[in-house]
Amino acid sequence: MAAMAGSSNTASGNGNGNGGSTEERLPMPSNNPLPLSASQEAQVRDIFYARVRSKCADEIKAFADCALGRTFSAPFLCRPPLHVMNSCMKSHATPAEQDAAREDWFAQRAQRARERERKGRRKAEQEAFLREWWGLPEKDRDEARREMEKLKRGERMGGFLGPNRRRIIERGVAVLDDEGERMIGKKDGEDSGTARR
Numbered sequence: 001m002a003a004m005a006g007s008s009n010t011a012s013g014n015g016n017g018n019g020g021s022t023e024e025r026l027p028m029p030s031n032n033p034l035p036l037s038a039s040q041e042a043q044v045r046d047i048f049y050a051r052v053r054s055k056c057a058d059e060i061k062a063f064a065d066c067a068l069g070r071t072f073s074a075p076f077l078c079r080p081p082l083h084v085m086n087s088c089m090k091s092h093a094t095p096a097e098q099d100a101a102r103e104d105w106f107a108q109r110a111q112r113a114r115e116r117e118r119k120g121r122r123k124a125e126q127e128a129f130l131r132e133w134w135g136l137p138e139k140d141r142d143e144a145r146r147e148m149e150k151l152k153r154g155e156r157m158g159g160f161l162g163p164n165r166r167r168i169i170e171r172g173v174a175v176l177d178d179e180g181e182r183m184i185g186k187k188d189g190e191d192s193g194t195a196r197r
Helices: 002-006 038-055 057-067 079-092 095-107 109-134 141-152
Strands: 167-170 174-176 181-184 194-196
Touching (some): 038 057, 038 095, 057 079
Antiparallel strands (some): 174 181
């Protein structure tokens, strides 16, 4: 985590293989790790793997060249390049590198939002064209407006609340259960009243 606090959020030092683009990069929302959904963690992991592979590209190429055209003899003849490649990848696969990949993922939020909005607009245009082409009734304006608002919403970080789980709002004072009821003042054995939120 110390690597996140001391690093800069400039576009030229992203290290993700984009060649130092000048895309807008947002800062980390917090120095504490935010919980991400499984798909978001997979995206962070993909960035991490790409960063490690880019740092060990020569060793990976040497092993691939050795293994090219070999089947049964590859484990025996290509063992030295394999050990070199593995040691390089292990040396670069550090928690600091994971933190840097997570920081890159957070910095690219604006770019992902623009891409998601662009795809949504394109989808809406194609749907309108198909409705016109086949003579189908137009989509309800309220439904179209809701879809456009959904596209403009920010990316959710922190995951979703699972079923039958409570979300703590204030420290020991109020919690929301899965029906959205607010439970106030529950302390060691006291009976608490519930109020609709």
